[in-house]
Amino acid sequence: MSQTYTTIIGLEVHVQLATDSKLFCGCSTQFGAEPNTQTCPVCIGMPGSLPVMNREAYDLSLKTAVAVNCEIPEFTKWDRKQYFYPDLPKGYQISQYDLPMSANGYLEIHDEKDRFEPKRVRITRAHLEEDAGKSVHDEQAGTADSEIDLNRTGTPLLEIVSEPDMRSSAEARAYLSELKLLLTYLGVSDCNMQEGSLRVDANVNLHLDTDEGKVATPIVEIKNMNSFRAVERALDYEAQRQFRVWQETGKKIGDSPKQTRGWDDAAGITRGQRSKEESSDYRYFPDPDLVPIIVTSEQIQEVKDALGELPADFRNRLIREFGLSSYDTDVLVNQGREVVDYFLEVAEHCDDAKAACNWVTQEVLRALKERESIISEFAISATNLAGLIQAIVEGKLPKTRAKDAFELMMVDGIDVASTVDRLGIEQVDESALESLCQELLDANPKIVADVQSGKPQAVGALIGQAKKRNPNVDPGRVREICLKLAQQE
């Protein structure tokens, strides 16, 4: 049976904002502290304690919302989302319900390998909320006791909800990568998935063409995906699973309530979660302890003006100003803002932007990867790398010695002039080169004979000898001259 289906995907992304302190109290948000050491009466919900909004968290969320092209309403408020859970000490989470701080945005996505057409994924809303604590279920100890760590409680989260505009796991991944890149450029989050700074839930179902027309399968929310790779795998698995279930049961959307399934990465499957954990009436209502936030259009404009260049802007500029390919542009931009800035500085200080791009995307990134280092700690400054490239352009540094120079500069952090000096690099003049070649030919009559009998590749053996005699020679030139002289004999 060859029925076709379309996968419909919407993503909810929770981003932990990079504030020093929590959303409604002064406690630190530092990850990894001893359990329950970063708490106070406010975030653990003690009687009489009151929340006071952290303005920095709101500012970061505003910056993000503007960057994903959201509309910012002039009035936003806080609501309580109520449910009982041991890691939610107040019995409610302070969130935003019907008047979120932003709505109706979008993010442009594309695929560097052109697996899908560039598209615009609409963003329904982005709202601020406080995180819950962490329950540690210690089942191995055999006591079945659970422990609660409230360090995370009250950490600011921005929940970014997309429309169901993605049609494949590749699109979903591209959306996540682009979003993460954007957040990183904005500096609003470290986006560390392992530490929970970026969490993804996916809503997915299938649209099928049947004899009765178009039908949709019940929507499933997938949780517990701890990497972008896991998101891709879970979506692929879930689409296949839903198709199988559709074939077996014919259940359509509306026939069963929305289901929540957890991704089991080791097993590579999604598993249904108990229905008790799903259906809840959160009894949302405006939090009377907090005052609404009013934003003026001037404030929004200020935020817009201060955004600076974002990934999409950089891509356009790198293509337009430097004539880079879109592939190279992606490589640079996807490395993050610091790498782009580094490239721009290199390009500015030398006359060959294309070479600058090649050096950065190949040698520099390789070196960083090998050293598990980052660009800000890289030993070759942008001006030094530009000097290296410029030396090649100006013929002061033979291309063949460029990598040696690069390696030395990386170890010693010195500029190109000192490097050239240290390596003893000097230009070999044409007559010196000719006499060197002649000497080599004279010493190797067999090679001369081979060349003359139509085996020009025989000169290859001389190139190595030439380099031994003088490391500054250009192997191409040695080859050319040797061939010419051999023919003349």
Place this chain on the structure above:
Amino acid sequence: MSVVEHSASELLELLARGDASSVEITQAYLDRIATDDKQIGAFLHVDPDAALKQAADVDRRRKAGKQIGKLAGLPVAVKDVLCDSDTLTTCASQMLKSFRAPYNSTVVAKLKAADAVLIGRTNMDEFAMGGSTENSSFQLTRNPWDRDRVPGGSSGGAAACVAAGMAPLSVGTDTGGSIRQPAGLCGVVGMKPTYGRVSRFGLVAFASSLDQVGPLSRSTKDAALLLETLAGHDPQDATSLDTEVPRYTASIDQPLEGLRLGIVREHFAEGLDKEVEAAVREAIKVYESLGATVKEISLPHSKYAVATYYVIAPSEASSNLARYDGVHYGHRTDRAALLEELAAERKQLEAAGDQAALDALDSSLVRMYRKSRSEGFGSEVKRRIMLGAYALSAGYYDAYYLKALKVRRLIRQDFDAAFEEVDLIAGPVTAQPAFKIGEMADDPLAMYLVDLYTVSANLAGLPGISIPCGFSKSGLPIGLQLQARPLAEETLFRGARMFEQATDWHQRRPGADSRAKKH
């Protein structure tokens, strides 16, 4: 004259002149508490040693010429709903019966900074829910004027201790009338400031958008004195108002020239006790005699105030009290008994082969929640949590909570319009004088109507004050309520003081007869 007959302002003068020490004054009140509070039951907790130590400390610093606070050496009682790190904060609930906050409420911190002697923690309706203090899960408080009657509530202990001369000043909280109503029923002054005038930080929340801390005292001047200490912006409370606190005591003796007094038509409707009505009308005449113009006004939406209040307050309460779940602090049910109970139920269901019931059986966590909350809360608190949870439920929210918010706005608009025409609104505090203990125990709805005249000020966020304005034939105090524009506390105090200076109701004390009456 015994020390305990003095007003707070007089006591401060005695202290300043060196005619009395804080230790002497504190001891006098402690003695009164020791003899009388067994009958009254105003205090949940008194620590005489700690109070005397504070008093001695203030005396020593005063003698040494050191800087001392505004209320230095003056005993102040605090309702057991305001966190104080030096003592328990129980909210008169089993849920918090051994709860000690690791922080001070802003109000308590201010009292401490003012060098007040914190003499004891006063009884209240559990979590401030009630109008008679009968909902305290620890003890009854009796009205000092008639010990068969309630003191009102929820700040019943706060009002009774002042009426009975067991403290010159006390701090209460008012969510729907919880300061003004007991003040009226106990014949003392009780004032609810503008919402946001006093910080709510460390006030254990009942209904956050309505709760406000305020003073109870024997005179308006004392109330003004205490409010000066309590009021002010607090960065720890996002709803606290960032405006200067006037020196109420400096202006309080200036009568209001050309005072326009509003009388609310709807206040004098069916259900108002004749004696109360007579006393209030008499009080209005006093104002006329002092040169005030009296104008009848209408607050057309006031008839919805109680209904609106009993949607909004329980809704917020249901949320505010969700944190008492037995997980982090407060009462938690006995673990062994819980596990035993669950095991027995499981066994029984297994024997009966009832799979559906087995599937629906609580997890130990859910059962822990159920039992802890069920044991920790009293019936009125549970009733309000259920009312609120219902009103906020999906499908009901618009019809109840949202509609209540809209009516609340209309109520505020009524007041805004009224205050275009008048400076103060005068009327009854309650429809009847103090009722008998147990009289309304089986009729929660009748109890809710006790708030009829007071809830509007909370819904509209206005300041209001209750001052003594007469007595029933049976000798029960009757209160006059004055209400003013938001942040017009100064006008409110001056207006109240005019009446106080023209009358002597506030000087009456519960008689020796009443004090001697045995139970």
